[in-house]
Amino acid sequence: MKVAVVGAAGYVGGEMLRLVLQHPDVHEIVATSRSQAGKSIAESHPAMALLTDARFSADSPAEAARGKDVVFLALEHGESSKIMGSLIDSGPGMIVDLAADFRIHDGRLHEKFYGAHPAPSLVHRFQYGLADVRGAELRGAVGIAAPGCFATAAQLSLYGVADLPLAAAPAIFAVTGSSGAGQSPKPTTHHPTRAHNMFAYSAMGHRHEGEILEQWSGWRNDAAAHARLMCHSGPFVRGIHATMYLQFAEPVRDVNAHIAKRFAGRPFVRVLDAPPQLTQVVGSNFALLHAATSDDGREAQVMCVIDNLVKGAGGQALQAMNLALGLDERAGLTAPGVFPC
Ligand SMILES: NC(=O)c1ccc[n+]([C@@H]2O[C@H](COP(=O)([O-])OP(=O)(O)OC[C@H]3O[C@@H](n4cnc5c(N)ncnc54)[C@H](OP(=O)(O)O)[C@@H]3O)[C@@H](O)[C@H]2O)c1
Known part of the structure; x- marks a missing residue:
C-alpha cells in the first residue's frame, strides 16, 4: 500500500508515522510538513531514526494524496475542511481524518460545539471511526473521521x-x-x-x-x-x-x-x-x-x-483503516506498551 501522512511533524502525525512504518502492508510513505519540509523525519521524531532516514516532503495535501491508497490527515482543527475538496479531487483510495472536522453528522450539534461547518456537503463522506465499537461495520469505508482522544x-x-x-x-x-x-x-x-x-x-x-x-x-x-x-x-x-x-x-x-x-x-x-x-x-x-x-x-x-496518541489517535485510525480494507484488524498494532514509563 502507498500511504501519505499530512501534518506529519506534529505529535499525532509522528505517532501515525511510527505505526504505518511498522505496518506489514505499507510499502511507500510520504510524510508532509510545511515547517519541516526537507528536514529529516528523525529530527522531529527522534525515535523514528530506527525506522527511516526519509525527509519531510513539501507536497501540498492534494499532491501527497495523488496515487495513494490511504491518506491520514493530522492537522489542526479546521484545516482539514479547507483542503478536503482538493484532496478528494486528487483521488486517494481512502481518507482518514484525525481532526474533529468530520466527526459529527448532525449539523446543529456540530455548530453548537464548533460553529458553522465550512464544508457541510462533505460530512456524509465520513464514517465515525470508533474502531473497537464499530468493528466490521467500517468495512468498505472510503472516508473515516477518527474520534477524539x-x-x-x-x-x-x-x-x-x-x-x-x-x-x-x-x-x-x-x-x-x-x-x-x-x-x-x-x-x-x-x-x-x-x-x-x-x-x-x-x-x-x-x-x-x-x-x-x-x-x-x-x-x-x-x-x-x-x-x-x-x-x-x-x-x-x-x-x-x-x-x-x-x-x-x-x-x-x-x-x-x-x-x-x-x-x-x-x-x-x-x-x-x-x-x-x-x-x-x-x-x-x-x-x-x-x-x-x-x-x-x-x-x-x-x-x-x-x-x-495511540488508541486516542494514530492507533485507532490505523485499526479503522484495517477494518475498512478487510485486513487483520490488529495489523501493525500488536506492539505492547512500555512499562514502567
Ligand atoms: N494530541 C492528541 O492527543 C490528539 C488525539 C486525537 C486527535 N488529535 C487531533 O489531531 C490533530 C493534530 O493534533 P496534534 O496534537 O498532532 O497537533 P500538532 O502537534 O500541533 O500538529 C499539527 C500539525 O499540522 C500541521 N498542519 C497544520 N495545518 C496544515 C496544513 N494546512 N497543511 C499541512 N500541514 C498542516 C502542522 O505542521 P506544519 O506547520 O509543519 O505543516 C502541525 O505539525 C488535531 O486536529 C487534534 O485535535 C490530537
Whole structure:
C-alpha cells in the first residue's frame, strides 16, 4: 500500500508515522510538513531514526494524496475542511481524518460545539471511526473521521453500559497528559505550569461532548440522551484516565461482567478485575476498563485508560483503516506498551 501522512511533524502525525512504518502492508510513505519540509523525519521524531532516514516532503495535501491508497490527515482543527475538496479531487483510495472536522453528522450539534461547518456537503463522506465499537461495520469505508482522544475513552466507557437502565446522565471525569495539546507550546502546556499541577478546562461544554452525544443518543435510541464530560490537564505526557459515575434505575448485579460481554471478542479492549493504570497502556493500542458496582447495585464507577496518541489517535485510525480494507484488524498494532514509563 502507498500511504501519505499530512501534518506529519506534529505529535499525532509522528505517532501515525511510527505505526504505518511498522505496518506489514505499507510499502511507500510520504510524510508532509510545511515547517519541516526537507528536514529529516528523525529530527522531529527522534525515535523514528530506527525506522527511516526519509525527509519531510513539501507536497501540498492534494499532491501527497495523488496515487495513494490511504491518506491520514493530522492537522489542526479546521484545516482539514479547507483542503478536503482538493484532496478528494486528487483521488486517494481512502481518507482518514484525525481532526474533529468530520466527526459529527448532525449539523446543529456540530455548530453548537464548533460553529458553522465550512464544508457541510462533505460530512456524509465520513464514517465515525470508533474502531473497537464499530468493528466490521467500517468495512468498505472510503472516508473515516477518527474520534477524539477524550471522546474515545468516554465512549468506550459509555458503550459498555449503553443497554443498562440509568437513573441519571453519566458523568465522566477525565484527565489527559500534555501531549493532548499538540506540539506548539502554550501557557497551559509549558513545563513549569504543567508539571506538578492539575486543572480543569472547558468546563460544562468540552468540544468532544458533541461527538460523544451523537453516538450515545444513537446507542440509547434516545435523541435527548445526555452525558457530561469533565476534562482536566494532568502532570504527565501521555495518556487519558477517565472515571465515569453511573446511577441505575434498577439494581445491576455485576457491571464489570456486563461490560466484558459487550466487548467480547474485541482485540484491543480488556476488562480487568481491578482499576487500570495509565502505565499499563502507554505506547499501546489497548483500552483497559474496570467497573466497580455498589453493594446495592444502584451505582457504578467505570474506569478507562488509553494512550491519547495511540488508541486516542494514530492507533485507532490505523485499526479503522484495517477494518475498512478487510485486513487483520490488529495489523501493525500488536506492539505492547512500555512499562514502567
Ligand atoms: N494530541 C492528541 O492527543 C490528539 C488525539 C486525537 C486527535 N488529535 C487531533 O489531531 C490533530 C493534530 O493534533 P496534534 O496534537 O498532532 O497537533 P500538532 O502537534 O500541533 O500538529 C499539527 C500539525 O499540522 C500541521 N498542519 C497544520 N495545518 C496544515 C496544513 N494546512 N497543511 C499541512 N500541514 C498542516 C502542522 O505542521 P506544519 O506547520 O509543519 O505543516 C502541525 O505539525 C488535531 O486536529 C487534534 O485535535 C490530537
